[in-house]
Amino acid sequence: MAPQAATVTTQILAKKSPRTDRGFTLVEMIVVITVLAVLAAAVMPRLTSDLRSRQTREFYSKARNLMLEARSSSIRDGQTRSVRVDDSGNRLVIETTDSESGDSVAGRSLDMPEGMSASAYRLEQTESSSAEWAAKFYSDGRARKVGISFDSDGRVTTFMIDERGAVRQIDGPLPDEQDENWDAGGYEQRV
DSSP, X not given: OOHHHHHHHHHHHHSOOOOSSOOOOHHHHHHHHHHHHHHHHHHHHHHHXXXXXXXXXXXXXXXXXXXXXXXXXXXXXOOOEEEEEETTTTEEEEEEEOTTTOOXXXXXXXXXXXXXXXXEEXXXXXXXXXXXXXXXXXXXXXXXXXEEEEEETTEXXXXXXXXXXXXXXXXXXXXXXXXXXXXXXXXXOOO
């Protein structure tokens, strides 16, 4: 190699080249972390709301199934079953009434999700308290006519059980029920 070419090569290597392996500065890292924190703060309430909504829907489905299970079990084995609210544990409980002693034996239960409570109770056509409320299912498939409302973050959902033992879910509070039986041959004034 010629002496002149060696000098040019040495000069090129000696020149400072721009740094291509440069890392992030502290300011850049703080900006990225701040943006991520703002995004997380915006998304988290939505995620917790979705989780709570899913838990509430799951509870309503399981509560309906629990009531239907109590009815089918009472038909199957001929013993009266009750579904009641256990206020101490904030849950629904199936109880079997022992035919010999008359004592209630607790069975399967279903916990209410956090933030949910039973807010209104109805036996037949009168309002009642949680202590006296119980949905009773008899061995012939009939049931005591009852209703119960659950409040979850301001949204109310009601379960109504009719005399035939059918369980119906309604969005909203307990409906006003008037005696809808009409006298046979009676007249209705139409307006």
